[in-house]
Amino acid sequence: MMPSAIFPDLKDRSVLITGGGSGIGASLTEGFVRQGSRVAFIDIADEPSNALVEQMESQYGNRPLYIKADLSDVAALRASVAQAIENIGLITVLVNNAAWDDRHDIDEVTPEYWDKNQSINLRPQFFAAQAVVPCMRQAGGGSIINFTSTSFMINHGEMPSYTAAKAGIIGLTKGLAGRLGPEKIRVNAIAPGWVITERQRELWVSGDRLKHHIERQVLREEIQPGDMVGPCLFLASDAARMLSAQTLIVDGGYL
Structure with a gap:
């Protein structure tokens, strides 16, 4: 469900979203498209990314730019950012959303797997x-929004490399905020709880696991x-003008 709020300052703002073709990322893409922003998103999967582009143009008359790239390839990432700038202008909102949350056991992790996981997350x-x-x-300021996770905050034991990366994102957020704040660049993080995407429902929602999780939330809904989307739009907008180096937990009150 898209939030009803409209942030006038986000209209025509150039926004880049990583992992914007599916799951949370697709909702973020739609959220900024709905605001009238100029949106580019990077994803590795042609489908559903191409379908999302067509849907956004049909529904809102605002066609986002899909750029295919493997974010673990830093050269490809840099080329994708350059392509986005060429097409939508100076980027003043970056949403670092892309992630890979495959489960992995401590006894099975190899150095190669660890490095691959960190190279994505x-x-x-x-x-x-x-x-x-x-x-x-050049634009005189901007907003960077990094997606972390509550998984490391609740001692999730099934994906140690992922939780290490997500904890690292908070450190990165605070370090970048300290460095870039004097240049009017705000850096914040969003820590989702268990967001029930199609991937989550297909792979990890089983038995009463989700039911028990929701029972521990204050807001007892999936x-x-x-x-x-709403928290991300807020952090991107001028409504959060003096907010930086923060982590916004959006978990239904689980914590």
Whole structure:
């Protein structure tokens, strides 16, 4: 469900979203398209990304730009940012959303798996930020929003490399906020709880697991991808003008 709020300052704002073709990312893409922003998103999967582009143009008359790239390839990431700038202008909002949350057991993790996991879940957040900072400096400011997770906060034991990366994102957020704040570039993080995407429902919603999780939330409903849109729009907008170096937990009150 898209939030009803409209942020006038986001109209015509140039926004880049990583992992914007499915799951939470697709909702974020739609959320900014609905605001009238100029949106580019990077994803590795042609489908459903191409379908999302057509749907957004048909529904809102605002066609986002889909750029296919493997974010673990830093050169490809930098080229994608350059392509986005060429097509939508100076990027002043970056949403680092892309992630890979496959489960993995401590006894089975190899150095190669660890490095691959970090190359998707942590490293691109830094290099995407590095690539857009010159735009934000030229524009006189900007907003970087990094998606972390509550998984490491609740001691989730089934994906140690992922939780390490998500904890690292908060450190990265605070470090970048400290460095870039004097240049009017705000850096914040969003920590979703268990958001029930199609992927989550297909792979990890089994038995009473979701029921028991929701019972521990204060707001006892499934968290949907669209529930991440409002917080992200707020952090991107001038409504959050003096908000930086923060982590916004959106978990239905689980914590």
